[in-house]
Amino acid sequence: MGVPDSNSIRRQLQVSVTVAMAVLFVVGSLGVYHYVRFIEEKEFTESIERFLRESVGEVELEMSGVVDAGFHELALNRFAESNDTDDALYYVLRDHRGAVIFQSPWLKDESKLPFRPETRDGVIRFGRSNLSDGETVRTASTSWQLPVEDLDPGESPTAASDRARNHDPSAPENRVHMTVATSDESMRDMLLILAIALSTNGILITVVTAFLVIFLVGRACRPIEALSASCARIEPDRLSARLPESEVPNELAPLVAQFNSLLARVEQAFLRERRFSVDIAHELRTPVAELRSLAEVALVPAAEGGEEENPREIYLETAAIGERIGRLIDVLSKLHRSEQLSQAIDYREVNLGESLAEAVASLDCRSGGEVPGVRVECHTDARVSIDPALFRGILDNLLNNAVSYARSGSEVRCVVEESGSGGDSIVLEIRNSTDGLKSEDLHYVREPFWRKDAARSDSNHFGLGLCSVEAYARLLNIVVGIELDGDEFVVTLRIPKISQESRLLA
Template identity: 30%
Template sequence: MRPLSLGTRLSLLFAACSAAVSLLAGLFFNQASEAHFVELDRQRLAGELAVLRGLLDGVADQADLPGRLPAVREELARHPELSLHIIGGDGHLWFDSLPDSDPAALRTLEARNADGTRLVVRLNIAHHRHFLEDMQRMIWFGVGLSALATALLGAWAVRRSLRPLRRMGEVAGGISASSLTTRLEQDRQPAELAELAQAFNAMLARLEDAFARLSAFSADIAHELRTPLSNLLTQTQVTLSRPRALEEYREALHSNLEELQRLAQMVADMLLLAKADHGLLLPNREPLTLGTEIDTLLDYFAPLAEDAGIHLERRGDAQLMADRGMLLRALSNLLDNALRFTPAGGEIRLELTGTPSRLRLEVGNSGPAILPEQLPKLFDRFYRVDPARREGDGEHAGLGLALARSIVRAHGGEIRCESSEGWTRFILEFT
């Protein structure tokens, strides 16, 4: 069964609250009216009883009663709703002015004389009961009418109040890849919806950014794959354009193999990034002595650094539970990046500092500083600080830093870049 709409729920709630308040007010008024009538009747009975006791003063025997009855009947005639009941001291009924009255419609007040005679004055309250019954019917009618009116007014007010929410639904329904720039006007939203509008706009901003990144990523993939594929096609077409010696075919195949290896590496890197994006990059942790691992890595890069006249240095040591292969891959990417951007005669320094709760690894290289506006983009896929290096650079596709960040985050760490005063530092922190 489909649940009731929010507007229907609020309308029914308003109607129920209005009916409950009206009913309580009506019952309170009914009780107050009845108590007021009871008090008036008692006062009237008391006054009339005093008058009748005066008229019957001195009657000690039933034989004395006939002489007083004319005055009693005259008094009762002035008040037709009143009746008198006289019971003697012996318990016998001496007089009853209205013997056929309904006891349920009477309110009585009794007085006893010194000789034991009892006077019972009775007041007919049928007109009071009719009034109270009519008032109860009016109360129920008012309760129903107020509930209906409140439900209708509540439905109108709720529908009007929920108009901004419907507007949000319309905006959300119209969102597409071509309209991610749409935003809700936060300043015109009610206070209760302002926070929701802000969160909605923030969500659209994130979607717009993610879509822009995805579009750029798709364009970059096409761009990066186009160059090696074009090289493969061109070289293969040239090789097959005429008969060649066996050695020429062998050289062409070796050249194609290099391009295919770069393509395979690029595809593997993108698959690794895709796994990281979906939380599927799970490191196989083991205790590592980072000083030893970094020294091994520096020995591998030493020939390249020596050819470029770059000095490599490690400072400090620390222990870390990490996946050896993944961590060395991230550090290799950082060292390769540092070697490419360190001028001849420069220096690359790796510094390790650790506490029981935090480990810091810094990979720094001397050289020109990176512009501040470029720092946030360094870890984007296919991004290069020097745009001129994009064309024809098949060896470095611009995925190294993105891979390094994914690996560091998979280990629960963070990586950032600082560049100033002739040094560029990539800082890795693990907790």
């Protein structure tokens, strides 16, 4: 079943990064547009305001009662010279009733410019108006009291006083209102071009970015996809395969190393399991072949002059083979129980020295006393809380192995003594001479069914002794040590000295 594309890291990265870049470009473009617009409008407004203030400064009331303004005269002259209304600046000066005192020669309909006589002195009010020709303009207007014209040079103060009396600066009829206006079309055009440029660039950059992101993310994800493909190629029956560790990105290197290590462990476990199954099958095949051949050959009539089979011998042979198979099954089921931790543990206070002596005595009885001498040295009478049956299983296996494999005439030596800081554990050491066991064999002695004799001809041993000891010891928290000391094989059991009372408390 295919993995949905939306679950692909590569696809998610490509979409996310492209969308993020597009959002970034949109936000950036909007930011640039609004910043430029703010600056332009500010300059525009300042230019109108500046013109208005300068114009206001130039408007004077002459003694003759005529209102005069230098900029108006300039405008009239300019208008007379050219009728060019581009970049025209409109103005209209009104008296306190709204009557036009003068207006810019380009302005066709002064009524479209606002008249706000209530505006206080010095205050400028901004606005927007549509002229009669449809042109949109921005306006700035203000009201003020007209200043009285200064005395002309050489004029007598008396005459000036008379005029001044005729023209009271505070008289309401001397209050005027001026509005200036100019078109913002060029600014709007410029902003529109900017918006189009930013949008076009944004779209183009987003498209180019999308392609770049697809390419770059695809390239960056290639090691992940290669790893994924390598993983997919690993089949359950091909666990020897490993992921390539070279040219792996640093971020993935620990993952690959861990995965390979896990694969190695799984492979080892599978191999162990397979070897175990093969070994069991092998151990059973030979006795089954013996039984089957025994029966089938017995059914074949004897050759001419040959002796008929002795049924009693066949029965005895069959019984011996059956007993051997039974023993193997018994050992395997015990081993299985202990490895599955399904073995019930019955802790009792046990004196190790006494247990060892009993096991040795039982060994002598089973073999009719024809075993190498077993010497027991017990340097402690400490008691430990342990399962006596399981512990006896450990002792029987170890002692049986020791006497079986010891050189004839040699002695098996068992030593029990306290060990560890403050004697917190008891060490039992079983030492026997050995023929042919090498240090490299120690890697395999714990393996199930391993025997030094590759032919496994010894039908009294299945090669499960040390394996069973290990399994039982794990249940009892006993540490098993195995070493070769010269030509002696030494097994050490380190048994934690825990009393029954403290175990119950625990």
